[in-house]
Amino acid sequence: MAAGCAPRSVTEQGRAIEGAYNLFLYVAAVVFALVSGLVVWSVVRYRRRGDELPEQTHGHNTLELLWTLIPTVIVLGLFWVTLQAQDEVQTPASRPALTVDATAFQWSWRFRYEDSGAEVAGGPGNIPELVVPVGQPVRVRLRSADVVHSFYVPQALFKRQAIPGVTNEFDLTFEKVGIYHGQCTQFCGLAHADMMFRVRVVSQGEFQSWMASATRSGAPGQPGT
Amino acid sequence: MASTTDLPLPALPEAQPEKPAGIVDWVTTVDHKKIGILYIVTSFAIFLVGGFLALLVRTELARPGLQTMGLNTYNQVFSMHGTLMIFLFAAQVSTGLANFLVPLQIGAADVAFPRANAMSYWLYLFGSLIVLSSFFVAGGPAAAGWTAYPPLSTSYLQGTGMDLWVIGLAVVGIAGILGAVNLVTTIFRLRVPGMTMFRMPLFTWGVLVNQLLILFAFPALTATLAMLLLDRKFGADFFEAAVGGSQVLYQHIFWFFGHPEVYIIILPIFGVISEVIPVFARKPLFGYRAMVFAFFAIAALSFGVWAHHMFTTGVVYLPYFSLMSLLIAVPTGVKVFNWIGTMWRGSIRFTPAMLMAMGFILVFVVGGITGVFLASPPIDFAVNDTYYVVAHFHYIMVGGLLFGMFAAFYFWFPKLTGRRLSERLGHWQFWTFLIGFNLTFFVQFLVGLDGMPRRIADYQITRWTSANEVSTVGSYLLGVSVLLFLWDFLMSVRRGRPAGDDPWEGNSLEWVTTSPPPHHNFHHIPPIHSERPAFDRRHGEELAGVSDPESKDRG
Numbered sequence: 001m002a003a004g005c006a007p008r009s010v011t012e013q014g015r016a017i018e019g020a021y022n023l024f025l026y027v028a029a030v031v032f033a034l035v036s037g038l039v040v041w042s043v044v045r046y047r048r049r050g051d052e053l054p055e056q057t058h059g060h061n062t063l064e065l066l067w068t069l070i071p072t073v074i075v076l077g078l079f080w081v082t083l084q085a086q087d088e089v090q091t092p093a094s095r096p097a098l099t100v101d102a103t104a105f106q107w108s109w110r111f112r113y114e115d116s117g118a119e120v121a122g123g124p125g126n127i128p129e130l131v132v133p134v135g136q137p138v139r140v141r142l143r144s145a146d147v148v149h150s151f152y153v154p155q156a157l158f159k160r161q162a163i164p165g166v167t168n169e170f171d172l173t174f175e176k177v178g179i180y181h182g183q184c185t186q187f188c189g190l191a192h193a194d195m196m197f198r199v200r201v202v203s204q205g206e207f208q209s210w211m212a213s214a215t216r217s218g219a220p221g222q223p224g225t
Numbered sequence: 226m227a228s229t230t231d232l233p234l235p236a237l238p239e240a241q242p243e244k245p246a247g248i249v250d251w252v253t254t255v256d257h258k259k260i261g262i263l264y265i266v267t268s269f270a271i272f273l274v275g276g277f278l279a280l281l282v283r284t285e286l287a288r289p290g291l292q293t294m295g296l297n298t299y300n301q302v303f304s305m306h307g308t309l310m311i312f313l314f315a316a317q318v319s320t321g322l323a324n325f326l327v328p329l330q331i332g333a334a335d336v337a338f339p340r341a342n343a344m345s346y347w348l349y350l351f352g353s354l355i356v357l358s359s360f361f362v363a364g365g366p367a368a369a370g371w372t373a374y375p376p377l378s379t380s381y382l383q384g385t386g387m388d389l390w391v392i393g394l395a396v397v398g399i400a401g402i403l404g405a406v407n408l409v410t411t412i413f414r415l416r417v418p419g420m421t422m423f424r425m426p427l428f429t430w431g432v433l434v435n436q437l438l439i440l441f442a443f444p445a446l447t448a449t450l451a452m453l454l455l456d457r458k459f460g461a462d463f464f465e466a467a468v469g470g471s472q473v474l475y476q477h478i479f480w481f482f483g484h485p486e487v488y489i490i491i492l493p494i495f496g497v498i499s500e501v502i503p504v505f506a507r508k509p510l511f512g513y514r515a516m517v518f519a520f521f522a523i524a525a526l527s528f529g530v531w532a533h534h535m536f537t538t539g540v541v542y543l544p545y546f547s548l549m550s551l552l553i554a555v556p557t558g559v560k561v562f563n564w565i566g567t568m569w570r571g572s573i574r575f576t577p578a579m580l581m582a583m584g585f586i587l588v589f590v591v592g593g594i595t596g597v598f599l600a601s602p603p604i605d606f607a608v609n610d611t612y613y614v615v616a617h618f619h620y621i622m623v624g625g626l627l628f629g630m631f632a633a634f635y636f637w638f639p640k641l642t643g644r645r646l647s648e649r650l651g652h653w654q655f656w657t658f659l660i661g662f663n664l665t666f667f668v669q670f671l672v673g674l675d676g677m678p679r680r681i682a683d684y685q686i687t688r689w690t691s692a693n694e695v696s697t698v699g700s701y702l703l704g705v706s707v708l709l710f711l712w713d714f715l716m717s718v719r720r721g722r723p724a725g726d727d728p729w730e731g732n733s734l735e736w737v738t739t740s741p742p743p744h745h746n747f748h749h750i751p752p753i754h755s756e757r758p759a760f761d762r763r764h765g766e767e768l769a770g771v772s773d774p775e776s777k778d779r780g
Contacts, residue, residue: 006607007675017603024604028594035561035590039583042568046506047575053764054572059512059563067562068515068555075551078597082547085603106381147377148472150537150610154676157607161538163473164376165466168539181686185610185678187370189377190296193681 007155010180010201012137012173014157016088020081021157027074089158093171097136104142104149104162104184107191114141118214122197129198131214133207134177142168150186153199159185174201255339256744257324260346262641264321267350268314273707274357275309278302280704283665287697289690291683299682300368301386305360307371312394313353315626316439316486319493320345320404322633323432325641327408329735330426332417332753334745337410345404352396359386359393366390370680372483375464375475379456388457395450398443405439408432417734419753426733426756427516431496434520435489438527442485449478473540480531487621488527492520494629495560498582501632502564503757504729505579506571512563513756519556519563526553536605543602550600557593561586576729577651581632584659588628592620595670613673619666623703631658631710638717639724643740646721650713657706664699668692732757 006021046054099114108122111130122128132138142151144162152159153172160168174180184195202210251259281302285293294302324342328335336342359366364384369377378387412433416425425433452475455461462470503510510516529549532541564586573579595617598604608614631654638646672692677684684693727736736759738747751762 004671004674014607017607020601021598021604021607024598024601028597031594032590035565036587038565039568039586042565042571042573043575043583046568046571046573048507048572050572052572054506054508054570056509057511057570058509059515060566063566064512064515064559064563068559071555071558072552075554075597078601079548079551082551082601082603083544085601086543089603089606147381148374152610152676152678154611159537159606159609163466163538163540165472166538166540170539181676183676183678187300187374187377187680189368189381190300192300193296193683196685 006157009155009157010174010176010178011153011156011158012175013089013171014155016085017157020085023081024078027078031074090170092169093137093139093173095137096139096171097133099139099141100130100132102130102140102142102151102162103145104151104188104195105145106147106189107184107195109151109195109197111197113211113214116211116215118211120214124191124194127196127198129179129200130182131200131202131207131210132172132174133204134174134201136204137171137173139169139171142170147188148186149184149188149195151182152185153180153182155180156199161186174199177201177203255335255343257328257336257339257342258641258742258746260342261321261323261325263346264317264324264349266321267346267353268317268321271309271353271357272314272318273711275306275314276704276707278306278309280700282306283697283700285682286684286693288693289684289687294682296682297368298365300680301366303680304368304370305366308356308367308390308394310622311371311486311490312397313356315490315622316401317349318630319432319435319490320401320408322428322497322637323408323436323493324404326637326735327411327429327432328415329640329738329742329746330429330733331412331415331420332734332747332750333411333415334747336407337414338407341403342407345400345407348400348403349397352393352398352400355389355393355396357393359389362386362389372479373453374479375453375456375472376466378453379464388454391450391454391457395447395454398447398450401439402443402447405436405443408436409440412436417750417753420734423514423517424753424756424758426496427499427510427513428493428496428733430517430520431493431499434524435492438485438489438492438524441528442482442489445478445482446486449475449482452478473535473538476535476538477532480534481528483534484531485524485527487618488523491621491625491629492523494585494626494633495520497629497633497636498564498585499560500733501578501582501636502567504636504731505574505576505582506568507574507730508567508571509732509757509760510563511566511569512559515559516563519559522556523553526556530600533600533605536602537609547600547602551597554593554597554600561590561593576635577646577648577655578632578635578729580652580655581628581635581658584655585625585628585632588620588624588659588662592617592624595620608673610679611673612669612677612679615679616666616669616673619669623662623666627662628658631655634710634714636729637735638714639728640735640740640742642718642721643724644717644721645724645728646717647713650709654706654709654713657702657709661699661702661704661706665696665703666699668695727759730760730763732760734758737762 006018009015009018101112103110109128110121112119120128142162144164149162150159178201180199182197182199362385364386366386367390369382452463456463462468464470464472464475532546533550535541672689677689724740726740751758754761
């Protein structure tokens, strides 16, 4: 990770966010360099050297118009970038490979696979693991059982609130096998800091056999591979 | 712009036959200057408590694991840190400055409603004491964050602390509305003849727009708090989804107040910077009218951006709130460029006030730019509710508000007290503050981008440790810096060098009266031909901005 750049996304949807973030960062760097350069220049060049009053200029219409219009054009450009990225993140997959009902509760997570009924639930001292196949769109249907929580996988560059009375749906397509950290980011009471989960992304074959054993054993806490 | 010549002259408060002294005087005063000082001292004391809580947070987070306090205590500490800073300090310290300065800057003898002004202050004090009293009740203070989202704050956190939080803040909110009515009326009605709207100092403009925002935004806060209390105490279920209420409704109303609150806090500070820079660059403010229009543009847009705090709820229309939030960067940018334009080809004196103002520009720009990132919903999906957001709003709040507040303190302390702060300690304080601030908060952008959630008492990902250590060390440096100021303040208020009426060669009317000003503010007001009457008086008519035959000398 280059200093200040977005983390490398491990999902297809997150790549659009990563791209948008890094583009914003370049624009931001230029703007900051310009402003701080002008301030530093003023400090060095316009330090008081005598008692003579400098020329009393009150403004400059062309200049002021320019530094209103140019930023407007820049933010409209950034808005366009935003709309593109947002489309890529929000457009649902036409055929998700599987749907997971994710329920957030104080202070852990329950993941139920809709087709098979397999369930993974966490609890105190037990971090639940959401197992998904690589390269397949996974639909997450997010609910809360009590207060507001937020489902966040940093390496997917994505989060969504779990709100009582609201069902939020989104797709994640993991492109890399691995284990990824997940955590609640909406303050939800006493043990908010401990409300973690993991996403384990496995190959299609591994996923099939995991699913078979998970379905057989009913509600496994931590099914083996 | 219409001349104000035909407006009635400000009414003088009735003379008091026997002038009470000491504490009785402070408790019974209706003098806007004393009330202003009461506001400033009270809010600064609350700032010290809130700052101490912040140091506790940083101490706990320096390393993984729980070292200094339990989970519940941590949650209470960060909740009260936010509550004290946002509600009881940030918006109030500017109200204090406004109370002291606005009547002086527009040539009035007092505010429009001096008794209501005193009532605002005492409501604010007692509301704050109600909130603070929650530290001493069974179960301790509220632990739902300063945002107090239900149902956590209604069904899940029982206990008196949360009730005191709601009730205390409601009282403070009402004090704010009352104060706003007063200051807005004062600015509209009590300007001295010649002081047209477009000759008002920018600080007064900032206060006007800030108080108008309070008038529109604080009622939403009061409503939110009333609904919270009804949900808690009487099962009103406004926000209870299971019986048809809506949690999202709370988020909408809260942020409809909450986002304008950011501008309520920062607009008077924009005004401060717009006063300090011209004086120490010895030039008029560059683009005065553009600065005023920018205030109004920011104020108008600020009511259309609230749901950018809710992008990750999945239930708001993203493009509208994104576009509005992005656009607010434009008038903010105009301000920054106008400040630089003011310094350009100036003759700059690096007093502590000016250093703080320049520091403000640099750190505030970082806060503003990262705000543009957060206005983009996809980017917000990644960084919302992480330390990235914590870093962003501390660049606005500490970077913006505190640099601006210290600039104001260095600039107007001589006017408030008749004495000067130490220039040497001021430089020390500036540099420790600038370095401590950036150490504390810059690394939080990186660790937030890497996924560290906000409001957690503990983290187990060890690669976040070094950033948190740096942040904690930086926060201690900030603490030292604030203590330096406090020391300087306590020493100078009694033993500082006498300041004289106009130590900086100021521009606005407060610099033509004595330091501190007399009870009725002015013995003599010079004719007002431009937005710099004090400057015009010093440099004579040949340099005066506008010649206005209608204005008369009131002396």
